[in-house]
Amino acid sequence: MYDWMSVEVERKFVCSADNLKTLEEIGAVCVGQHQIHDQYFDTPMFDLTLRDMWLRKRKGCWELKCPTVDGTEGEQSKAALLCTRYKEITNLAEIQLRVREAIKDVCEDSEMSSSHVEESWLSKVNLVCFAEFTTVRRSFTLEEEEAVQIDLDQADFGYHVGEIEVLVPEGGDVQSALEKIERTAQKLGLTGDQRVEGKMNVYLKRNHPEHYAKLLSKRVL
Ligand code: V4E
Numbered sequence: 001m002y003d004w005m006s007v008e009v010e011r012k013f014v015c016s017a018d019n020l021k022t023l024e025e026i027g028a029v030c031v032g033q034h035q036i037h038d039q040y041f042d043t044p045m046f047d048l049t050l051r052d053m054w055l056r057k058r059k060g061c062w063e064l065k066c067p068t069v070d071g072t073e074g075e076q077s078k079a080a081l082l083c084t085r086y087k088e089i090t091n092l093a094e095i096q097l098r099v100r101e102a103i104k105d106v107c108e109d110s111e112m113s114s115s116h117v118e119e120s121w122l123s124k125v126n127l128v129c130f131a132e133f134t135t136v137r138r139s140f141t142l143e144e145e146e147a148v149q150i151d152l153d154q155a156d157f158g159y160h161v162g163e164i165e166v167l168v169p170e171g172g173d174v175q176s177a178l179e180k181i182e183r184t185a186q187k188l189g190l191t192g193d194q195r196v197e198g199k200m201n202v203y204l205k206r207n208h209p210e211h212y213a214k215l216l217s218k219r220v221l
Contacts (some may be wrong), residue, residue, distance in 0.1 A: 009177040012196040015162035040131040079182040158194040
């Protein structure tokens with residue numbers, strides 16, 4: 001399968017000093033601290049995010065997150081309901097294809113081959129940056145939970161959030177990822193039964209409140 005297409009299964013949690021202590025106690029290994037600068041793009045009418053499609057540029061690379069249908073949606077456990085699942089696409093040609101498909105009714109017919117310089121494809125489909133922020137991320141792993149990463153994020157607009165995530169290759173075992181995340185959440189002592197807001201929720205609430213309200217009403221967020 002394609003290595004540029006995987007499914008990110010993720011549970012966010014409220015991040016506190018206690019989590020750091022617990023991470024130490026359960027023997028989590030800090031695998032790095034990075035600064036991440038993200039720019040998110042959409043049409044002026046927000047045609048992508050209204051379809052739950054999130055296009056961003058991170059470290060000079062394009063990434064698109066879009067909803068996934070993986071067959072685990074039906075009867076969902078409480079633990080699964082706390083997780084999000086998004087297809088993550090990093091191949092520019094595939095991203096352009098999906099973006100063009102999503103906004104074909106609103107953009108002029110345009111040729112978007114990967115040979116175009118990327119700024120030209122942005123203007124051709126009328127994509128503009130609607131969110132930009134930097135995050136300091138500390139990442140941890142647990143020896144006994146292969147492929148699980150725990151991130152503690154501090155966004156520059158003053159929001160802290162934790163994430164437990166597993167990247168599943170396209171067609172891989174989402175159920176087992178959900179189980180790994182649940183076991184990790186229990187080790188961390190997470191008790192909340194509500195989904196926790198991501199950085200973008202908080203950013204949009206502050207900077208694009210009308211669009212945020214629309215996303216809530218359409219149940220995208
Ligand atoms: C998918 C999504 C957005 C794009 C950003 O995704 P997120 O995982 O929140 O950001 P980040 O920086 O942690 O990315 P990573 O480094 O893990 O790839 S913005 C909003 N969504 C949808 C969404 C949702 N509906 N509910 C929750 C809890 N999170 C995200």
